[in-house]
Amino acid sequence: MNSAGPHSAYEEKIRDAVQRVLSRNISGLKTLEDIALDFGATPKETIYSKDSMRLYHYTPTTDEVYRVPVLLVMSLVSRYYILDLAPDQSLVRFLLDSGFDVYLVDWGIPRPEHSEFTLDYYVGEALPECIEEVKADSGEDSVALVGYCLGGTLAMMTTALCPDDSVHALACFTTPVDSNGMRLYKAWAESKSFDIDELVEELGNIPAQFIDAMIQALRPLQKTAGRMGMLDNVLNDKFVEAHYRFERWSSDHIPMTGGTARQLFNDFLRDNKLLKNQLEIKGQRVDLKNITVPFMHIAALHDHIVPAAASKGIIDLVGSEDKKEITLKGGHVSLVAGGNAVYRLWPQLSDWLSERCV
Amino acid sequence: MTDDQGEPFLEPMRMWREWYQRSEKQWSEALTDIMADEKFGKTWGRMFQEWLHAQHMMAELIGQQLAALNMPSRSDILSIRDRVGEMEDSVSALTAEIVQLRQQMKKTATTNAEKPPSGVKRTRKPAAKKTPVDETGKTEASSVAPKTSGDSESAAMP
Structure with a gap:
């Protein structure tokens, strides 16, 4: 074809466009191929196991660690590896490299025989046992708890009920305590048309797909928008890699035990009992004012899952004298595992813990 | 971009x-x-x-x-998955037991050396100087941070 005249400019543009599309596809395929299953890869040992729950101890990366060990508590509906997403995108690794002795509670995937597990099991049994195991393993008499999302709520309840000084400090991120701030879930919980008991009776545990759908309902078009953003950045390998890692994690939810779902739905969402200090664990009332250890809560500015309103006033609920609440840029997940977490949340957490874990 | x-x-x-x-x-x-x-x-x-x-x-x-x-139906497959889960739990419990036994043996062997079970010194102190980070977490370094999927409010993840 002759390329003289005004057509040549168009031919050039068409050629460029075709090349660009091809290189995007090749780049996309290459990235898919290159992304190994390297999540949760930081070296660790399972030091305690009960039902589907695992307690991991990460191998310290420094010769000298802070005296008080740090126990990370995950949410009940998310896989633990968001805190150890990739070798260069890992809160766990950051804490290790900062000189902490790090442990993590992974709740695992509940099975039908666990469907009766309620918060009594998680808060009144499993988490206190994990704390005792960490104490025994580290040789220390207390631990610092760090809870993410619902894991933060579990950690707060456990600390409030802790009879001794086993909890040395408590840090939570994006932790819901006030269901009035969770408008959609609150509306569902208050609706007479939705019968949680029938759902639990029929299904046993709430399936992971259902949990995923509930989270998607909070921002129904976000996933598609994210994928479009990925298309615009397909030549940016780092962006694509991070996108796929998040996509994989965000579609990897875990079922919630029927008993816990029923309790959260009725006591937490509908009746807001935690905020009113009326929630009971094994017959014992949870009064958040009993939390007197150093406390920090970190909220995310763009969090739509646990909006600021759902954790508003958290600082006033606890009885600690040393307490702090900060809001950082980011969404519910990018706060803990996004590309900028290393400049935002991680150093804040590390600095706060380092002053209290000596 | x-x-x-x-x-x-x-x-x-x-x-x-x-x-x-x-x-x-x-x-x-x-x-x-x-x-x-x-x-x-x-x-x-x-x-x-x-x-x-x-x-x-x-x-x-x-x-x-x-x-x-x-x-096999879906429920048959799910029951196999549950059986595998049970086996994973058992293996995990055994692994934890072995780790604890190993720890205890190490502890016994190093009793005189007065070393903690994990073998690391628990004497670290916080550094005197810290990088100032404001409430939005912005530091100088963050302005040159690479753009990644996780930074975007409208990214695919929640």
Whole structure:
């Protein structure tokens, strides 16, 4: 074809466009191929196991660690590896490299025989046992708890009920305590048309797909928008890699035990009992004012899952004298595992813990 | 961004994508408002109950047909998954026991050396100087941070 005249400019543009599309596809395929299953890869040992729950101890990366060990508590509906997403995108690794002795509670995937597990099991049994195991393993008499999302709520309840000084400090991120701030879930919980008991009776545990759908309902078009953003950045390998890692994690939810779902739905969402200090664990009332250890809560500015309103006033609920609440840029997940977490949340957490874990 | 930014040639979809991304939050909020409405809740609740019954009936019906064909049903596969889960739990419990035994042996061996079980010194102190980070977490370094999927408010993850 002759390329003289005004057509040549168009031919050039068409050629460029075709090349660009091809290189995007090749780049996309290459990235898919290159992304190994390297999540949760930081070296660790399972030091305690009960039902589907695992307690991991990460191998310290420094010769000298802070005296008080740090126990990370995950949410009940998310896989633990968001805190150890990739070798260069890992809160766990950051804490290790900062000189902490790090442990993590992974709740695992509940099975039908666990469907009766309620918060009594998680808060009144499993988490206190994990704390005792960490104490025994580290040789220390207390631990610092760090809870993410619902894991933060579990950690707060456990600390409030802790009879001794086993909890040395408590840090939570994006932790819901006030269901009035969770408008959609609150509306569902208050609706007479939705019968949680029938759902639990029929299904046993709430399936992971259902949990995923509930989270998607909070921002129904976000996933598609994210994928479009990925298309615009397909030549940016780092962006694509991070996108796929998040996509994989965000579609990897875990079922919630029927008993816990029923309790959260009725006591937490509908009746807001935690905020009113009326929630009971094994017959014992949870009064958040009993939390007197150093406390920090970190909220995310763009969090739509646990909006600021759902954790508003958290600082006033606890009885600690040393307490702090900060809001950082980011969404519910990018706060803990996004590309900028290393400049935002991680150093804040590390600095706060380092002053209290000596 | 890619090198073709600002070059809409042959990329009409790009403009649409950009519009979608910009307006996604508003559309999502509108949809969430609808879902929070009691009328929607009633309809959805009824549909959901019907779906539960239908699913129960279908599972029974298909299960019978698959059994007649000597093929496993979904619930059969799920029960195998649960069995595997049970085995994983057992292996994990054994692993934890072995780790604890090893720890105890190490502890016994190093009793005189007065070393903690993990073998690391627990004497670290916080550094005197820290990088100042403001409430939005912005430091000088963050302005040169590479753009990644996780930074975006409208990224794919929650």
